Amino acid sequence: xxxxxxxxxxxxxxxxxxxxxxxxxxxxxxxxxxxxxxxxxxxxxxxxxxxxxxxxxxxxxxxxxxxxxxxxxxxxxxxxxxxxxxxxxxxxxxxxxxxxxxxxxxxxxxxxxxxxxxxxxxxxxxxxxx
Numbered sequence: 001x002x003x004x005x006x007x008x009x010x011x012x013x014x015x016x017x018x019x020x021x022x023x024x025x026x027x028x029x030x031x032x033x034x035x036x037x038x039x040x041x042x043x044x045x046x047x048x049x050x051x052x053x054x055x056x057x058x059x060x061x062x063x064x065x066x067x068x069x070x071x072x073x074x075x076x077x078x079x080x081x082x083x084x085x086x087x088x089x090x091x092x093x094x095x096x097x098x099x100x101x102x103x104x105x106x107x108x109x110x111x112x113x114x115x116x117x118x119x120x121x122x123x124x125x126x127x128x129x130x
Contacts (some may be wrong), residue, residue, distance in 0.1 A: 003095060004025060004028060006010045007029065007031075011028070011031060011035060011047050012044045012045065012048055012077075012078055012079075013048060014073075015084065016073060017051065020070075020073065021056045022051055023055075024114060031047045034047075045078075048079070048082065049085065052073075052090070058129070059093075061091070062090075062093065062100065067096075068103070071087065071104060074107075075107070083111070084111035084114075087104065087108040087111060087115075087117075089124050090104055091118070100129065101122075101126050
């Protein structure tokens with residue numbers, strides 16, 4: 001196992017994170033170093049959530065492919081609560097197309113009934129019906 005593969009594994013990432021461009025080798029190395037030196041050996045989902053948020057912060061618009069890849073990473077994550085929070089973040093992104101919004105709302109709905117109010121509120125803000 002190479003060093004990046006080991007770092008990915010220890011922080012709960014899959015290689016798809018880097019393939020999709022949501023995580024860079026530099027950020028991975030920084031996160032891994034922080035994780036190694038911190039007292040908290042658990043909680044690695046916080047690093048993945050930070051990567052989701054960082055990805056969105058660096059975007060003004062998203063391609064359809066980026067939306068699908070982001071949703072895929074969330075769907076396969078071991079921590080469904082964190083993944084659901086990441087899906088709420090992307091659904092609230094400004095400048096989504098209607099197609100992207102509808103796709104992401106459907107994906108978010110798969111995380112459980114707790115998402116219903118959020119989706120309804122975001123639909124109203126976005127201006128689309130059921």
